[in-house]
Amino acid sequence: MVAVLTPAVLRRLAQTPELLAAAVPGDLRVGASLRERWPADLVAAATQQNALRARAGGRLRDASSMMLTAAGLEQATSSAVAAHRAARVAASVSSVVDLCCGVGSDLREFAGAGLRAVGVDRDEAHAWCARYNSAGAPVVVADVRDVSVGRAEAVYVDPARRSGDRRGGSEPPLSWCQELPASRVVVKAAPGLDVSLVGSGWEVEFVAEGRDLKEACLWSPGWASAGRRATVLPAGDSLVADPSTAPAPVRPPGRYVVDPSPAVTRAGAVADLSAQLDAWQIDQRIAFLCSDSRVSTPFGRVLEVAASLPFGVKPLAAELRRLDVGAVDFRRRGLAGDVEDLRRRLRLRGSRTAVVLLTRAEDKPWCLVCFAATFS
Numbered sequence: 073m074v075a076v077l078t079p080a081v082l083r084r085l086a087q088t089p090e091l092l093a094a095a096v097p098g099d100l101r102v103g104a105s106l107r108e109r110w111p112a113d114l115v116a117a118a119t120q121q122n123a124l125r126a127r128a129g130g131r132l133r134d135a136s137s138m139m140l141t142a143a144g145l146e147q148a149t150s151s152a153v154a155a156h157r158a159a160r161v162a163a164s165v166s167s168v169v170d171l172c173c174g175v176g177s178d179l180r181e182f183a184g185a186g187l188r189a190v191g192v193d194r195d196e197a198h199a200w201c202a203r204y205n206s207a208g209a210p211v212v213v214a215d216v217r218d219v220s221v222g223r224a225e226a227v228y229v230d231p232a233r234r235s236g237d238r239r240g241g242s243e244p245p246l247s248w249c250q251e252l253p254a255s256r257v258v259v260k261a262a263p264g265l266d267v268s269l270v271g272s273g274w275e276v277e278f279v280a281e282g283r284d285l286k287e288a289c290l291w292s293p294g295w296a297s298a299g300r301r302a303t304v305l306p307a308g309d310s311l312v313a314d315p316s317t318a319p320a321p322v323r324p325p326g327r328y329v330v331d332p333s334p335a336v337t338r339a340g341a342v343a344d345l346s347a348q349l350d351a352w353q354i355d356q357r358i359a360f361l362c363s364d365s366r367v368s369t370p371f372g373r374v375l376e377v378a379a380s381l382p383f384g385v386k387p388l389a390a391e392l393r394r395l396d397v398g399a400v401d402f403r404r405r406g407l408a409g410d411v412e413d414l415r416r417r418l419r420l421r422g423s424r425t426a427v428v429l430l431t432r433a434e435d436k437p438w439c440l441v442c443f444a445a446t447f448s
Contacts, residue, residue, distance in 0.1 A: 144175035176202030320346035
């Protein structure tokens, strides 16, 4: 049975913590036992709620104590990203209106940062969850288009992404979000956002959590301190793309390679990272950077090059055998091909794990066999 998580059902679940504690997704015997004490629809709702909490565990802090819906979880900002944004907002203002607040993943971080935060969402179940998850922050059930924010100190908008649209299409549309009359506005957007849709004077911050590019965050001119910025969590290191930075030099591969964070590449800050590390590109159209000195940076994965050679299946297989490689993490950039077919053809048998970069060097198909660089 699939439960409909209405506000009434969610409220009943919150009032029966012993049911939530006992409901185990997928355990039919436990489910049958629970239905002897509680209505079948409530047991189904509790089981579904725990399944959602389990899915949220890697993204949302204290997920086991949150109230969620499937649609709300899909839209929810990860706790690390929401906390980073909340800290930046709280550094400038004392209150914020959270439009399209969903189940409250951002709202609770705003409140936790000491901001007076008010949420708005047209979905009653999401509004109930947001109020619960933020420990009682006020939430209004309304269409955000009908809400006046002219007197708000700051506004945050997390518009719903249109299904299957990774280019930034949303509802309300980005144009509506950027035209809000508040003096300070911040908008969450898809990481594949078409930056040509962003208004003049706005900052586009591409945020990655580890190696995973999470979102583009748009800061209105009242907040902007850069044109484009790459931020890498959990530390929160930021790299600003400076339009005056000269292009990185292009040279053959060196001893070490830096695979930039996707936030850096999306922000157009590869040249800035190159200048910071005194590194170079191996091809003017490829973002891989190289250095002959061991470097350390939060803005990319540093690998030590064990073999550098023109791409070819037989030569690559020979190098992998020589290096005793039995497992490969392929990173492909600028070189087409079926990675799984290549993996089968290589017939790996060794004991070590390598990273193989399938790329181009000075416009020639190239591959680099690498291992993680160690730092003493």
